[in-house]
Amino acid sequence: MIGAMLGEAWLAMGTNRLRTFLTMLGMMIGVGAVILILAIGKGAQFMVDQSIAAMGSNLFIVMSGSTTSGGLRMGLGATPTLTIADGQAISELPGIVAVAPNAPGTAQLVYGPNNWSTQVMGTTPSFLEVRDWQLSAGYPFSDSDVRSATRVALLGQTVVKNLFGDEDPVGKTIRIKNNPYHVVGVLAPKGQSLDGRDQDDTVVVPVTTAQRKLFGTQFQGTVRLIMVQASSPQAMPAAERSITELLRQRHRLQEKAESDFMVRNLTALANTAAETARVMSFMLGAIASISLLVGGIGIMNIMLVSVTERTREIGIRLAIGARQRDILLQFLLESIMISIAGCVVGVALGIGGALLMNRLADTAVLITLSSVLLAFMVATAVGVFFGFYPARKAARMEPIEALRYQ
Amino acid sequence: MDKEPIIQTIGLGKDYLTAAGPVPALQEISLSIYPGEFVAIMGPSGSGKSTFMNLLGCLDIPSAGEYYLNGTSVRTLDRNQLARLRNDAIGFVFQGFNLLPRINLLANVALPLIYAGVSKAEREERAQQMLDKVGLGKYGLSLPGRISGGQQQRVAIARALVNRPRLILADEPTGNLDTRTSQEIMNLFTQMNREQGITVILVTHEPDIAAYAMRLVRFVDGHLAYDGAVGNDTQGARP
Structure with a gap:
């Protein structure tokens, strides 16, 4: 019918x-x-x-904060106040999965006839975990590389393209600020960040290497920021409070003193977007x-x-x-x-x-x-x-x- | 006649509501029609014969009196039950043929079977049989507009018969047809009445057409004026 x-x-x-x-x-x-x-x-x-997803989930960034000296207030990160030891202390807090200190700077890279200026980031192996960043070739450097500040580097895709073209960079040696660095691995492509920056235009080296051998004058034993990954979105508010508490204690700040660091919840920002x-x-x-x-x-x-x-x-x-x-x-x-x-x-x-x-x-x-x-x-x-x-x-x-x- | 009447009306009346109040179109009609009868209904325009047919066909609701179809009082039935009666107890043939212009003849004939819930294969078979019976078996796929008025009326008769009703109501079925075609149509009615014992009630203006019937009912001004054999009607005799 x-x-x-x-x-x-x-x-x-x-x-x-x-x-x-x-x-x-x-x-x-x-x-x-x-x-x-x-x-x-x-x-x-x-x-x-x-x-x-490219940024990594449940992420905090602890920035070196503003300091006041003689009435002059400095901007965030201007005076590095965070140390690798701060990072280690944070990693022992409950609800924290991974911590990666970060000492970035800009440097000129040279390989053969090519050269390229890019951001060089000093960090620890857990950086890859925090950012949820895979390697497309080679191996990451290890904690022992960090301890002994060896000259090893992981290259981002844009850097590879500009320095090596089609050549395989793993095992090659590049020069950063005229010092030789051994390329141990290549980072997988990440694409643009939310603010449109090319995240693949970067080089990752051990944080100690960056401190002592690359940007020694700028970061005397300090890092500009520490990336912290919490175990879950629910754990983030508590983690933020305990990080602040811990760092104030470690930096011996008095009750009313301004914090010399800043904790930012990146995931919340991304979720807003x-x-x-x-x-x-x-x-x-x-x-x-x-x-x-x-x-x-x-x-x-x-x-x-x-x-x-x-x-x-x-x-x-x-x-x-x-x-x-x-x-x-x-x-x-x-x-x-x-x-x-x-x-x-x-x-x-x-x-x-x-x-x-x-x-x-x-x-x-x-x-x-x-x-x-x-x-x-x-x-x-x-x-x-x-x-x-x-x-x-x-x-x-x-x-x-x-x-x-x- | 010892059988139960197929149609029995007792004091049947119908008023039409107008701005000036109710106007009676039909008053106090009491008659019985038995299975197998062939009845012609005559009367001048406005005498209430079409109103009477509409009441018999359950298309309209009486204002007064009782109408029993197959022993059931129609007054007690709801709209769906009336639809069911129109579908399987009554076959309609109209003056204007009333075929659906968009669908072909076969589909027109099969239409009542759709509402009866018959399967597609059986619908087509039975519709084809009916078309064959009225002599239009070859034109099943034509549209109604492509055939003559007489042919359209034969299709309408096929449609009226397809669900095997025991009662055919025909409202001036030859009114739009010429004499020769009218005869063909009347032969079809006579044939189904004699061979299958189907009760036929038809409204007509023309004594020639009424002559095919066995019984004549005449209405004048909404009243029953004559009910009897066709030949004995004196009022209707032409001058």
């Missing part, structure tokens, strides 16, 4: 093709817009998520769904016209034994079919638009199966919702009056 009714609904749609098309147009535009905007939103979210992306795509989606609503009203309008036009047909059907629900179902199926047909074209338009954007603009546009399914569900719901009133009007006709209608 449903099969026969679907066939008739199809015929009814084909009877007035232009009108059916114009009715569908509303749905097409609405669904297309929703699909496209969901795709843009998902793309943005995907990029943010990737940046967060992700949340912003989510809210934005939600709001845009809400605006796009208004056009779905308008499309639905268009369907209702045309169905009302159609019911009036086909009053006599309804009368004939009632006379030969159609029940109210048969008529209701028939007109509902028609509006659902128009709505779904519009949706199919709309999905195609949305996907086409998204692919075009991927091509033309350099933004990630991500179409998910769930957004397509959602569009179909909404289209069906629109068909039912806006088709119901006209269908009920048809079903409630009195047979004799419908038959007499001219």
Whole structure:
């Protein structure tokens, strides 16, 4: 019975093709817009998520803080106050998984005829763990390299590209500030950070090597910052308090003295960015769904016209034994079919638009199966919702009056 | 006649509501029609004969009196039960044929079977049989607009018979047809009445058409004016 009714609904749609098309147009535009905007939103979210994953999860950064000397307040990190020993002490706190002190600086690298200026980061092997950073070749340096301040280096992808080209850098020797360093490994690509910095443009060396042999004058036994990874997002607030407490104790700060360090919760910042992306795509989606609503009203309008036009047909059907629900179902199926047909074209338009954007603009546009399914569900719901009133009007006709209608 | 009547009306009446108040279209109609009868209903325009047919066909609801179809009081039935009666107890043939223009003849004939819940294969088979029976078996895939009025009426008769009702109600079935075609249509009615014992009630203006029936009922101004054999009607005799 449903099969026969679907066939008739199809015929009814084909009877007035232009009108059916114009009715569908509303749905097409609405669904297309929703699909496209969901795709843009998902793309943005995907990029943010990737940046967060690249950064490492549950991350604090403890910065060397501002100090005041003679009324002159220095900026963050200007006067290094943190030491490797501070890092070790933090790593023994509960809820802390890994700690990586960080002594960065800029240096000129040379390999053969090529040279490249980049950020050189002195740290410990646990840096890779904290940042969730894999090696694409070679091995990381070890704690014993840190103890004896050996000249070993891990190169980021951008550095490899600029110094080595296609050559395999592992086992080679580069010169940093004119001293030879043995390349033991290559970092896997990380891409851009949330602020757009190229994270692959970096060299990692043991922190002691950086302190004593590279930036000796700048960091006399100190580090600029310490990266701290907590065991879980829930553990972060408590960890932040205990880090602050511990460092104030270790730095012998008095009750009212300003802290000479600063604890920053990076994950919270990243989550805010992700949340912003989510809210934005939600709001845009809400605006796009208004056009779905308008499309639905268009369907209702045309169905009302159609019911009036086909009053006599309804009368004939009632006379030969159609029940109210048969008529209701028939007109509902028609509006659902128009709505779904519009949706199919709309999905195609949305996907086409998204692919075009991927091509033309350099933004990630991500179409998910769930957004397509959602569009179909909404289209069906629109068909039912806006088709119901006209269908009920048809079903409630009195047979004799419908038959007499001219 | 020792059988139970297929149709029995007792004091049946119908008022139409107008701005000036209710206007009676039909008053105090009491008659019984038995299975296998062929009844012609005549009367001038506005005499209430079409109103009476609509009441018999459960398309309209009486304002007064009782109508028993197969012994059941129609007053006690709800809309769905009435739809069911129209589907399997009654076959309708209209003056204007009333085929659905968008679907082909086969689908038109099969339409009542859809509402009866018959399977697709059986629907098509039975519709084809009915089309064969009215001599249009070859035109099943044509649309109604492509065939003549007489042919359309034969399709309408096939549709009326497809769900094997025991009662056919025909409201001026030859009103739009020429004499020769009218005869063909009337032969179809006579045939189904004689061979299958289907009760036929038809409304007509024309004495020639009424002559096919065995019994004549005449309405004048909403009242029953004559009920008897076709030949004995004096009021309706032409001058």
